[in-house]
Amino acid sequence: MTWLTGAARELLGLFVDDGSLAVAVLAWIAAAVLVFPRLPIGGGWLAVALFLGLALILVENLLRTARRRRP
């Protein structure tokens, strides 16, 4: 059982390092699946919005981490 828990933790660790980053990315993708199709915007703008949202999530996370760890 300990071995199984350890393996599950290792597997989760492949994708999740900072929990808040993972949660924000999942929430943004959920929005892309559930909310984007209802918006009155067409063409490639929604795909661009997906990228910009991901970029913003990464920037916010980096700034927060940098501020927290600043010597």
Add this chain to the structure above:
Amino acid sequence: MIGWAHAGPSLLAAFLASLVEFVEALTVVLAVGTVRGWRPALAGAGLGLATLGILVVALGPALARIPLATVQLVVGTLLLLFGLRWLRKAILRAAGIIPLHDETVAYAAETDLLSHSPRRLLAGWDTVAVGASFKIVMLEGIEVVFIVIAVGAVGQGLLVPAGLGAAAALLVVVALGIALHRPLARIPENALKFLVGVLLSAFGAFWAGEGAGLAWPGEDWSILGLIAGFLALALSMVAFCRGRTERPA
């Protein structure tokens, strides 16, 4: 026919990501071989590779039975989580916010740990040594398998370039390991992780968007745009975070 917009980045992403993973595995296998002997080190590594082979054979065809949009969404999301995790860490390391990973230090720590672990024999095999070698090959190998399947399974014919990239990385690392007999500390691991993070994040965003039913401008060619976008963002963030850490308090 596979377009170069897909095949080129797939091959490169799989090669670079696998190179990083195999270098990390080599460090531990070398430590096991040096401290506890080459027989258990190579047996553990071989057992790990065989188990990974079984995983690939079992999982590969199963993925083909799932609808493409679902595979794209799930694999794209996992690739994004994986790629952004690598990219975040590589940016923080490049900016000097967290320390760089050092293979020489990792090798010394593993050697020390193995030197102090008692020998437990089973049918003449040093189980601690076999276990250590097996575990690291499995751990790093699962990441390689995930990357190859993730990069290769979402587009028709992409598994071949992704698999070739990973196989080439394995050959390079094994050849260097045999030739040098020491950890590959000179490989710029963080720069590689930085690049791989950019590539996997771009692939992840593309596939997640496709899976969500979004239309990318320029279709497949937007992957190159996404790579450029993530790269520009990451480089800017390194400069920005470095400036913040160097500023006097």
